[in-house]
Amino acid sequence: MSPRVVFPNKILPYLLLAPQLAITLVFFYWPASQALYQSMLREDPFGLSSKFVWFANFRKVLSDPNYLNSVHVTIVFSVATAAVAMSVALLLAVMADKVVRSRGLYRTLMIWPYAVAPAIAGMLWLFLFNPSIGSLAYGLRWLGISWDPLLNGSQAMVLVVAAASWKQISYNFLFFVAGLQAIPKTLIEAAAIDGAGEHKRFWTIVFPLLAPTTFFLLVVNTVYAFFDTFGIIHAVTGGGPGKATETLVYKVYNDGFVNLILGDSAAQSVILMAIVIALTAIQFRYVERKVHYG
């Protein structure tokens, strides 16, 4: 428990909080309440006629097989993205930790992709793997793989997962490097003296001690895969082929802004809001408790 801070002035704390509160009210609570209200309306795109339908939109959305498909797609996509992004980042972090010379250069290079905007990252991978003009697609065909993410749903999924995890590896790398540095060298040296090999040292000492970091990254990566990958999917597949890469966020956009079914779209975004609140709650309840600062 953190020590209790006492402010002698009664008004000052509220004044200091006011700007942040105002921003939260205007940019979060206001739009969120609008979404909540709209999720119970059924109206035409222009808002010329609207009727209040209570939870009919939610019933419609949850009984829609396409929505359930989208839930499935999101789970596959998020698990794959988080798994790939975290395992590759951990591997790279452990490797980078061992490098003695120009360690800083390697680290900087590793962090680079994080600065690339999602849509740009998407375009990059799209071009590399474009069946007609992509250089890497050419390599795949040369290997005898019939590469066609435009029609093959699994290949399209592989492509968006690759693009999404590539962008997230840097972030994970950064945290893993920090986590590795926080592990006392004495523990590892003691294990080495006792005759534990490199492999054994990693799995019995390093990996368990990294657990808080890993758990934190798991939550962050899931949230990332759920919400921040819209740009990549929009640029690479547009949710296709069929509905093979239509995640929940993409479906909100598609139903609201392409198909102009605002009620359904709002209902879906309210469901997503509930999911992100739940994820954040989990993070605070379990992660904050386990991470020891200093």
Place this chain on the structure above:
Amino acid sequence: MKTVGFAAGVAATFTLLSSTSAFAVTEISWWHAMTGANNEVVEQLSKEFNESQSEYKVVPVFKGTYPETLNAGIAAFRAKQPPAIMQVFDAGTGTMMAAEGAIKPVAEILSMGGQAFDKSQYLPGIVAYYSKPDGTMLSFPYNSSSPILYYNKDIFQKAGLDADNPPKTWSEVWDAAKKIKSSGAAPCGFTSTWLTWIHTENFAAWNNYQWGTEENGIAGPNVELKINAEPFVKHFQALADLAKDGTFKYGGRTSEAKQIFLAGECGIFTESSGGLGDVVKSGMNYGTGMLPYDSEPQNTIPGGASLWVFAGKSDEEYKGVAAFFNFLSQTDIQARLHQVSGYLPVTLAAYEKTKADGFYDKNPAREIPIKQMLGKAPTENSKGVRLPNLPQVRDIMNEEYEKMLAGQQTAQQALDNAVERGNKAIQDALDN
């Protein structure tokens, strides 16, 4: 005293006059979705109109892709800040038409400009597409196009096909595509942009098959799709069969396949007449032909976009919009637009002028879409396709076609699913 008062009055009047003349220019905002060369045309036209008179000023604003522009307009209308003129793509036509309180029919506006609106001066196929069932023209056709056939003459020669005679019917296209593939002249025989607009909507109109009830939605919004009928199944099964060994290559839902054709991967290509510019630019030895048909051609339907006017503007603004549309309708402007940009001319006079100038002798490809659209008087199957949610229904079709081309279902299953899901989406949209 009196003279002083008079002088002051005169001075005040002058000040007023000069200030009103400075403020009297009515600004007319025009939201559009044109990029590249087409954007330059928009800017050029606005500039010419603004210089031709001093009362109105058209201000073009680029708003993104077609769907983005439509969304921006809808959001602006909901915020009570709509532009005067908005460019809306063909598939958004039904959405706009359903929003009766939000728009002002162009026919009404044109007559506000002092000139009587004479519908017979405009190309009938295009006007019908943008009119209400009672014949009132609702939006101003700006850039119209229709699908045609392109082919690579070098690939045709290599494959031993007649490079001066492109295939006319679909079965000839399939044969030629197979020959291109089997002879090794190119890795793929045939590709196409827009399987929905070209192979479903235009395929139906051009062959005089029914796409949906209610004259494909032109007569009323309560449409039942009919695209799982035998001719459609046969057509799509042919595509699915050709896709198995790569004789037909799928590029994507909209214009992506153009890259495949321009890269020389495929010998035959169906695409909008508006795509001609890029084909010419690529320097390919190309040929063009009419869109292929099954046995007897009817007429094709337009794609592209039209200009819509929002309701709730001042009379002054509407007069300005009318002046601008009348400016756009002038024969010289239309003929130039048509010749430079490749859009179809909106007026018959512009078509006749271009013909008289001998433009088509040098550019036969430019006349193909006009001939296709003017060929025969439209039947109830070939006036166009209209739904309040056409983009959504097109997406449903695309999804089913993609599953079919990936070999997960037959053409019959794909079209049955598209009809079932499409009909449900149409009913849901009508309930809203």
